[in-house]
Amino acid sequence: xxxxxxxxxxxxxxxxxxxxxxxxxxxxxxxxxxxxxxxxxxxxxxxxxxxxxxxxxxxxxxxxxxxxxxxxxxxxxxxxxxxxxxxxxxxxxxxxxxxxxxxxxxxxxxxxxxxxxxxxxxxxxxxxxxx
Amino acid sequence: xxxxxxxxxxxxxxxxxxxxxxxxxxxxxxxxxxxxxxxxxxxxxxxxxxxxxxxxxxxxxxxxxxxxxxxxxxxxxxxxxxxxxxxxxxxxxxxxxxxxxxxxxxxxxxxxxxxxxxxxxxxxxxxxxxxxxxxxxxxxxxxxxxxxxxxxxxxxxxxxxxxxxxxxxxxxxxxxxxxxxx
Numbered sequence: 001x002x003x004x005x006x007x008x009x010x011x012x013x014x015x016x017x018x019x020x021x022x023x024x025x026x027x028x029x030x031x032x033x034x035x036x037x038x039x040x041x042x043x044x045x046x047x048x049x050x051x052x053x054x055x056x057x058x059x060x061x062x063x064x065x066x067x068x069x070x071x072x073x074x075x076x077x078x079x080x081x082x083x084x085x086x087x088x089x090x091x092x093x094x095x096x097x098x099x100x101x102x103x104x105x106x107x108x109x110x111x112x113x114x115x116x117x118x119x120x121x122x123x124x125x126x127x128x129x130x131x
Numbered sequence: 132x133x134x135x136x137x138x139x140x141x142x143x144x145x146x147x148x149x150x151x152x153x154x155x156x157x158x159x160x161x162x163x164x165x166x167x168x169x170x171x172x173x174x175x176x177x178x179x180x181x182x183x184x185x186x187x188x189x190x191x192x193x194x195x196x197x198x199x200x201x202x203x204x205x206x207x208x209x210x211x212x213x214x215x216x217x218x219x220x221x222x223x224x225x226x227x228x229x230x231x232x233x234x235x236x237x238x239x240x241x242x243x244x245x246x247x248x249x250x251x252x253x254x255x256x257x258x259x260x261x262x263x264x265x266x267x268x269x270x271x272x273x274x275x276x277x278x279x280x281x282x283x284x285x286x287x288x289x290x291x292x293x294x295x296x297x298x299x300x301x302x303x304x305x306x307x308x309x310x311x312x313x
Contacts, residue, residue: 004300005308007283013297014284020291040256041194042141042202046132050140050245053252061292071256073148076196 034067034112035087036060038099041074047081048100055104056084065112077122086111095122132205134244135169135233141202142171142229143253147260149175149227154253155263158246160235160312162269167215167235167312172228178221186219206231213237235312243313247302254280254298255289264302266311273305 004010038044038053053069060067077083080097086107087093096107097120110116132138139156146154151173159168178186185191187207192200206229207217215232233240250264254277262277280289280298289295 003304004297005304006301007279010280010294010297010301011283013293017291017293020293040140040144040252042132042200042205043197045137045141045144050137050248050252053256054248057255057290057295058292061290069255071144071147071252073144074194074196076194078197 030068032066032089034060034065034089035085036067036069037072037085037087038069039073039075039077039081039083039085040071043074043078043081044083049082051101052082052084052099052104055101056108059104059108060112063108063113065108067112075122080122083122088112088115096120097122132209132241134241135167136244136246136249138206138209138231138241139169139171139246140249140252142206143249143262145202145229146171146173146175146227147257149173149177151175151226152259153261153263155265157265157267158311159267160269162235165235165237167233167240168230169233170228170230172226174226177223177225177227179223183219183221186221187217203229209233209239209241213240215240243311246306247299250275250277250302251289251295251298253277266306266309268309268311270309273302273309273311275302275305 036056038049038056040049056069060069072085075083075095077097082099083095083097084099085093085095096103103120106118110118132141143154153174155172157170187203189199189201189204210217210231210233214234214237217231219227219229221227253262260277265272265274284294
């Protein structure tokens with residue numbers, strides 16, 4: 001495969017991976033998908049939220065988990081960054097703190113796939129962080 | 132914030148929180164004047180004069196979840212450490228422009244970092260955001276936008292690993308071509 005330097009090269013890649021691309025049927029109904037929101041304010045970025053978000057994107061795709069990974073602001077738990085809010089379909093949101101790669105792996109394996117609660121949840125009377 | 136890319140990601144998050152639908156990120160470097168300049172402009176809700184005055188103050192934030200707002204203060208610190216400065220212009224209802232200059236070859240200028248990754252993360256996290264990125268050096272200019280990519284690929288397929296890798300290579304190869312600073 002040649003060097004990718006233009007949009008037409010990108011198009012070529014898209015054609016090559018055509019069969020792997022599954023159209024996201026549920027993306028108009030995010031409530032039916034696993035929603036993963038990574039805290040990406042100053043505190044999050046400084047603590048490595050970039051790596052955490054990339055890990056969730058890679059792993060949910062790799063394991064074919066129907067998930068949307070997005071960014072959110074600061075939830076006020078700067079001491080526990082990177083923080084990640086996970087909403088399983090039909091469940092209450094749960095916020096995890098200190099989510100490095102290892103913790104992210106555990107969250108995917110135990111909480112998202114098996115539905116088991118694990119350590120590291122930040123307890124809160126939950127308010128959505130649209131602020 | 133260790134890199135320019137981190138700062139850009141951070142400033143763009145401010146824009147997103149200000150309900151922007153368009154963000155333009157520009158990096159310009161000049162060998163002769165030895166300046167490295169980043170500009171982030173958005174069409175968000177902007178700030179009034181009072182808020183603007185306090186924007187660089189680390190003990191000011193519009194958030195309710197915490198009492199400090201370090202983003203612009205850290206950018207200012209890093210810019211000034213390398214003989215640069217920041218300038219913020221804003222108009223309520225129109226948008227905000229953040230400009231930061233650094234000494235290009237200054238020891239304390241943060242390295243560029245993962246610019247391509249910043250672009251891709253912002254694209255993935257904000258499906259409806261129009262994100263424009265340009266990088267200008269003495270060797271040329273590279274420009275790319277999220278809508279261009281979406282049009283080329285036909286919808287939102289950024290979720291595919293090979294495509295993300297492709298976008299990343301596209302950006303990196305072009306930045307290398309114009310000899311962008313690392």
